[in-house]
Amino acid sequence: xxxxxxxxxxxxxxxxxxxxxxxxxxxxxxxxxxxxxxxxxxxxxxxxxxxxxxxxxxxxxxxxxxxxxxxxxxxxxxxxxxxxxxxxxxxxxxxxxxxxxxxxxxxxxxxxxxxxxxxxxxxxxxxxxxxxxxxxxxxxxxxxxxxxxxxxxxxxxxxxxxxxxxxxxxxxxxxxxxxxxxxxxxxxxxxxxxxxxxxxxxxxxxxxxxxxxxxxxxxxxxxxxxxxxxxxxxxxxxxxxxxxxxxxxxxxxxxxxxxxxxxxxxxxxxxxxxxxxxxxxxxxxxxxxxxxxxxxxxxxxxxxxxxxxxxxxxxxxxxxxxxxxxxxxxxxxxxxxxxxxxxxxxxxxxxxxxxxxxxxxxxxxxxxxxxxxxxxxxxxxxxxxxxxxxxxxxxxxxxxxxxxxxxxxxxxxxxxxxxxxxxxxxxxxxxxxxxxxxxxxxxxxxxxxxxxxxxxxxxxxxxxxxxxxxxxxxxxxxxxxxxxxxxxxxxxxxxxxxxxxxxxxxxxxxxxxxxxxxxxxxxxxxxxxxxxxxxxxxxxxxxxxxxxxxxxxxxxxxxxxxxxxxxxxxxxxxxxxx
DNA sequence: GCCGTTTTCGGCCCGACTGTTTTCAGTCG
Numbered sequence: 001x002x003x004x005x006x007x008x009x010x011x012x013x014x015x016x017x018x019x020x021x022x023x024x025x026x027x028x029x030x031x032x033x034x035x036x037x038x039x040x041x042x043x044x045x046x047x048x049x050x051x052x053x054x055x056x057x058x059x060x061x062x063x064x065x066x067x068x069x070x071x072x073x074x075x076x077x078x079x080x081x082x083x084x085x086x087x088x089x090x091x092x093x094x095x096x097x098x099x100x101x102x103x104x105x106x107x108x109x110x111x112x113x114x115x116x117x118x119x120x121x122x123x124x125x126x127x128x129x130x131x132x133x134x135x136x137x138x139x140x141x142x143x144x145x146x147x148x149x150x151x152x153x154x155x156x157x158x159x160x161x162x163x164x165x166x167x168x169x170x171x172x173x174x175x176x177x178x179x180x181x182x183x184x185x186x187x188x189x190x191x192x193x194x195x196x197x198x199x200x201x202x203x204x205x206x207x208x209x210x211x212x213x214x215x216x217x218x219x220x221x222x223x224x225x226x227x228x229x230x231x232x233x234x235x236x237x238x239x240x241x242x243x244x245x246x247x248x249x250x251x252x253x254x255x256x257x258x259x260x261x262x263x264x265x266x267x268x269x270x271x272x273x274x275x276x277x278x279x280x281x282x283x284x285x286x287x288x289x290x291x292x293x294x295x296x297x298x299x300x301x302x303x304x305x306x307x308x309x310x311x312x313x314x315x316x317x318x319x320x321x322x323x324x325x326x327x328x329x330x331x332x333x334x335x336x337x338x339x340x341x342x343x344x345x346x347x348x349x350x351x352x353x354x355x356x357x358x359x360x361x362x363x364x365x366x367x368x369x370x371x372x373x374x375x376x377x378x379x380x381x382x383x384x385x386x387x388x389x390x391x392x393x394x395x396x397x398x399x400x401x402x403x404x405x406x407x408x409x410x411x412x413x414x415x416x417x418x419x420x421x422x423x424x425x426x427x428x429x430x431x432x433x434x435x436x437x438x439x440x441x442x443x444x445x446x447x448x449x450x451x452x453x454x455x456x457x458x459x460x461x462x463x464x465x466x467x468x469x470x471x472x473x474x475x476x477x478x479x480x481x482x483x484x485x486x487x488x489x490x491x492x493x494x495x496x497x498x499x500x501x502x503x504x505x506x507x508x509x510x511x512x513x514x515x516x517x518x519x520x521x522x523x524x525x526x527x528x529x530x531x532x533x534x535x536x537x538x539x540x541x542x543x544x545x546x547x548x549x550x551x552x553x554x555x556x557x558x559x560x561x562x563x564x565x566x567x568x569x570x571x572x573x574x575x576x577x578x
Numbered sequence: 579g580c581c582g583t584t585t586t587c588g589g590c591c592c593g594a595c596t597g598t599t600t601t602c603a604g605t606c607g
Contacts, residue, residue: 025590029579059580097596099605134598184607197607223595223606230595230606240607242594255592260607267591272584278592 002045003037006066009078010034012090016081018100019089032057032261039316041483041515045070056315088114095144097137105130119145143220150236154192156473158503158540161186163237164196167215175211176204179249183256184240188310189543191473191506195238197256205243212241248280251293255279261315262308269303269319311546330546333539335558338367341412341435341466341498341526346391347372348380350531353391353407354398359532361405367561369408369433369526370395371466376414376422377439383411385427392430406561408432412466417441419455421462428461433568435498435526437466442479450482457486457495463568464524465490467500467507475504483512487519494571496522496556501541502534513548522567524556 014030017023036057037044044052044066052063065075091114092103106112109130110121121127122145127138164182171177177200181187184197202208209229213221222230222238230240244252255263256279267277276283281293282302292298300307305322309330312318321327343349344356351359353370360368372391373382383391388411395409410433414422417440421428428434436456441449456462468486469478490497497516500507505528508516516523525541527534545555552558556567 023579026579028590033579057580061579097605101604132598132603136597140596195607225595228594256607258607260591264591271591276592280593 001043002070003040006044006069007034007037009075013078013081015090016085019093019103020085021100021104033062035261039511041511086113091115092118095141096147097140097144154194155237156192156503157189160193160196160237167198167239170215171200175208177202177208178246181253183253184258187257188259188313189547191509195240197240199242199252199256201246201249202243208243247294249294250296250298251281252279254296254299257310257313259314262313265315265319266303311543328549328551331542331550331552331555331558333542335552336525336538336542337560338365338557339527339529339535340369340464340524340557341371342368342529343372344370347382348530353394357398357402357405357407359535363535367406367408369410371410371412371435374411374413374423376416385423388427410435412437414439415452415456419452421456421459425461433463434461435464435466436462438470442470446480446482449479450485453481453486454489457489457493460572462495463571464496464498466498467505468497469507471507472504473506487516487521490521491519494574496524499523499525499541499544501525501527501537503537503540506540506544510544510547513544513550517548517550517554522556523550523554
């Protein structure tokens with residue numbers, strides 16, 4: 001799989017060209033190609049030049065470069081470019097407020113080629129006096145350098161969304177706002193985000209801005225204007241607030257939700273139709289007449305397409321589908337009828353089985369699968385065969401006292417490093433549902449780790465593979481596995497793949513989940529709940545499914561208890577024809 | 579560098595804010 005490598009090279013070429021001051025559209029072309037490659041589950045190295053050219057954003061030239069990389073492991077044009085431009089300059093333009101033009105001046109006039117040199121010159125006060133650089137800019141550059149040292153780049157959605165919701169709540173209560181909405185990548189539920197965007201309408205924009213920049217946790221006011229302000233909170237996250245007129249709210253919401261690529265495409269289409277879109281509305285190009293923009297749907301309607309849900313706005317085919325009126329009806333949180341990955345205090349959960357069940361029922365679920373850890377995870381007090389049998393009896397007893405709710409007897413069985421499961425089939429077959437997952441040996445070779453998962457799926461009692469790639473966002477990469485083979489086996493064996501809703505996991509991710517749907521592989525969305533508050537994470541799991549274009553029928557736990565039992569039995573019957 | 583029911587060449591989204599500037603360039607989203 002060379003996709004990741006190629007995408008990184010294209011991003012790098014774009015950065016180098018930017019520092020060099022290249023054609024901005026050429027730079028955009030590289031970034032767009034890189035982004036599209038990242039969103040592709042198919043292995044690039046297996047595609048011919050002509051096949052590559054069918055990928056949006058890849059033409060003859062980039063197709064050749066990809067083939068070159070696939071065959072020789074390097075790209076000459078990139079090697080040449082690297083010789084030409086000092087690589088440290090890429091870091092230099094990563095300093096907030098410092099762009100390619102300034103970097104060029106710094107390089108030409110002061111021979112600054114990296115962050116170290118930049119800091120030295122800034123501290124010495126050598127920057128001010130250069131064209132377009134004064135004392136204030138120099139100070140801002142020093143500030144930006146500090147920020148980089150703290151290493152605040154992208155943060156997981158699980159951290160950004162609660163912050164966004166808190167600020168929305170604060171503004172609603174304390175500022176004269178009318179309409180208010182989260183926008184940006186948070187509204188698209190992107191798994192990591194760079195900043196938080198909030199949009200409001202108000203008759204008193206100045207008051208809203210004052211209130212906003214005066215919030216308790218604001219450590220830095222980056223900008224403050226009539227319609228737009230930006231602050232940095234003490235934990236490093238940047239929050240942007242925009243105030244618009246009510247007549248523009250929809251257009252602004254559309255615009256500030258992005259993604260950038262999605263918006264650029266829409267605007268290009270608008271231009272071709274003699275229309276103009278900006279954050280204030282959608283206009284007739286010639287007369288300048290406002291045609292719409294109070295509602296977000298105005299934009300899509302006037303372009304002649306279906307409304308596109310924010311989660312789909314990544315320029316991954318949604319615009320074509322919206323024109324053809326063939327967008328999916330996305331699965332929603334309300335569709336979820338139970339949680340199939342839940343822990344109790346029998347292993348490392350925080351509550352008793354009864355408490356875990358009561359909480360799920362209170363939230364409107366019809367069932368849960370109790371899937372405590374198995375003995376391989378001794379650190380989590382995993383269950384051995386004997387305790388599993390005891391737990392089965394205990395669940396039967398509790399189920400007897402529950403109305404309109406079922407606890408499925410399950411286990412999160414450990415797939416050991418030697419491919420075996422750590423619980424015998426004799427015990428697994430007594431359970432309603434078996435979830436299998438890897439908790440050790442992450443660094444094994446690709447073939448080996450793939451084979452472990454494939455072996456688990458071939459076990460007739462294993463229904464679901466939990467957190468299939470093992471990644472922890474921002475902490476640990478996915479283990480090196482052959483997803484194609486895993487998907488193939490999942491399909492053959494009728495084993496479901498989990499979208500683990502834990503915000504640090506979101507595993508499968510959106511791209512693989514979309515591929516799973518394309519291949520017809522059953523998907524479940526589960527929270528991996530350890531304490532009752534974790535049930536709240538379901539919305540993150542659903543967001544991954546929505547970003548993957550999944551519909552209700554693609555997700556097993558949107559069905560009722562009977563459907564669920566039916567799904568589990570298909571595999572057992574298939575494996576045991578008698 | 580990509581792309582085409584206007585185009586195989588000449589386009590390529592659009593505006594806010596800051597800081598350095600007397601009218602605008604640079605950066606950002």
